[in-house]
Amino acid sequence: MSSEDAPSPEIIKQEEEYLRKVHPTPADVPGCMKLFDDFLLCNVMSSQFKSLYRYGEMATCSPKLEEFKFCMSLKGMHPEEKRDVWIHRRAEWWARRRMHKSSEDIWDVRTEPLENFPPRKLDPTIQTPRTID
Template structure:
């Protein structure tokens, strides 16, 4: 799939999810402040040993939202959807942790067979009494 197709698909999806309205700038500001909250900083230190969270993207979202204030509501919605569609398309087409997995239709040939519970109970009834 090419990038333009991915962006068009994302735009169509976002238009269905946000048929009339988009998140307010206050929501973006709240997300930025939540990113810098002590709870998230402590969680990052605990999990990774350093401050992993980079809140610059959330701040950029807030600034972008504020830059749309002079536009009409339809123009604002179109600009916001376009920006989000580009972000999602980049994320979809970029590398991901899911790239290491291959989808299988059937188990591996040497995968163990499922245990038959009736047979197991006949062999070891004392374990369940």
């Protein structure tokens, strides 16, 4: 990855803060068996067909294998240290993902609510505006 592709430390820090809230204890971090299962599930026929249908190519499972191997490399660490290392690695991944366009980037995030939403309509019997439920 070139230096212009590297995520900024601020973005990584934001992702780490979020992940620390989502994974507050070492028990919340996925274990190696879960990551190995994810790798195996990536290789099953149904996952491959789904990828072929959606994207026109077979699923690439090597990133899931790398996650499993990374997890195995942490086996000797204290659980809190393992959580910190895992969170940092995952934060870097999310930060890189945020920097590039994705199929999920079809809507702009709204910073304030729409005016007059939900739309109001007049109730003919009362003749006063009310909201639609």
